Amino acid sequence: MSVFIATKEIIIRNEAFILTNQRAVFWKKEKALLLSDLHIGKTAHFRKNGIALANHIMKSDLERLSVLIEYFQPEKFIVVGDLLHAGDNSDVDEFCQWRNQYPDLQFYLIEGNHDRISESLEKKLYLDFKESLLELGAFTLIHDFDKEKSGFQITGHIHPGIVLNSAVKSIRLPCFALSENQLLLPAFSEFTGLDTKNLPKKSTFFVFTDEGIYEV
DSSP: OOOOOEEEEEEEEEEEEEETTOOEETTTTTTEEBBOOOOTHHHHHHHTTTOOOTTTHHHHHHHHHHHHHHHHHOOOEEOOOOOOOSSHHHHHHHHHHHHTTTTTSSEEOOOOOOOOOOOOHHHHHTTTTTEEEEEETTEEEEESTTTTTTTTTEOSSSEEEEEEEEESOOEEEEEEETTEEEOOBBBBBSSSOOOSSSOOOTEEEEEEOOOOEOOO
């Protein structure tokens, strides 16, 4: 599998973040790779319920993750919610085997609505941190945007996408959405839908393809 990483650096609250076309962000100061909505176990969950799906979907996601880790050499790996899709299953075992390749990488999970994690599963995942939110400097990392909180939030949950219209056809592309008080991350897993309607108002969008990342 060939993975090409295109990047775009943005400044938020005087700190540098590198957006990528591989559905993740590198936070320079924290040396942290940020991503959201992996939904590990989704394909196994569908297979268990009689819907035949190939396992290469998750393998592709994990290969992209490995390339990102090799590229940025992060110290922290932070999942901003929905690491898992439906608790423990065979896909989770495969993810744990993948995770064991990086014993020195600190693994943080901001719990999302799908993250039903027992104490035994938490140990299996070798999590260094598991809470509903994480505050780092001027930033709050939380799965879904909290209107009651002040400050800048880095979130996921929405699986954001936008529609680009041309004379020939309309295409839907995943994106990052940056507003005054929020950076909304795309779903990392490619096996997710796109929400093109419930996006933060007055946002700048960064759409991406396999070839690049573009501000629109």
